[in-house]
Amino acid sequence: MAMRIGQGWDRHRLAPGRPCVLGGVTFPDFPVGPVGHSDADAVCHAIIDAVLGAAGLGDIGDMFPDTDPAFAGADSRDLLATAWGAVRELGWYLVNLDVVIICEGPAISPMREEMRAKIAATLGSTAAAVNIKATRGEGMGPEGRGECVTVQAVALLEDA
Numbered sequence: 001m002a003m004r005i006g007q008g009w010d011r012h013r014l015a016p017g018r019p020c021v022l023g024g025v026t027f028p029d030f031p032v033g034p035v036g037h038s039d040a041d042a043v044c045h046a047i048i049d050a051v052l053g054a055a056g057l058g059d060i061g062d063m064f065p066d067t068d069p070a071f072a073g074a075d076s077r078d079l080l081a082t083a084w085g086a087v088r089e090l091g092w093y094l095v096n097l098d099v100v101i102i103c104e105g106p107a108i109s110p111m112r113e114e115m116r117a118k119i120a121a122t123l124g125s126t127a128a129a130v131n132i133k134a135t136r137g138e139g140m141g142p143e144g145r146g147e148c149v150t151v152q153a154v155a156l157l158e159d160a
């Protein structure tokens with residue numbers, strides 16, 4: 001049995017007039033949302049980079065170029081499903097995933113279980129294997145000023 005580990009990191013600016021979607025979950029009452037070519041779901045993007053990295057498949061920009069109009073406004077859970085399909089084709093399964101979301105808002109904890117369930121379903125795994133943590137910037141840096149959301153993810157895969 002082989003095991004592989006991968007990390008992912010993503011950051012998106014937060015701006016008014018954008019739906020706030022993180023980890024496939026919409027935060028309907030939050031006044032700003034991540035800005036990007038797709039729905040800019042930084043949680044899904046960091047997870048994509050973690051699982052692609054573990055499988056040696058490059059990164060999200062290789063698979064979904066932000067110059068491609070096909071991905072404009074894309075639902076990042078669909079992108080995650082596509083990336084995970086490529087990882088699965090190589091015979092990898094998810095052992096576990098650990099995610100850290102760094103932002104002043106929205107408050108992640110009320111939506112944490114929904115987020116875990118959606119990500120686990122996309123990865124053919126169980127919520128127990130998907131851990132979501134959230135922390136704040138304590139007033140420092142772009143996260144602390146509420147200018148952006150930053151996400152780190154680590155994924156462990158095994159081949160049996």
Ligand SMILES: [Zn+2]
Nearest residue numbers: 010040042045
């Ligand atoms: Zn992104």
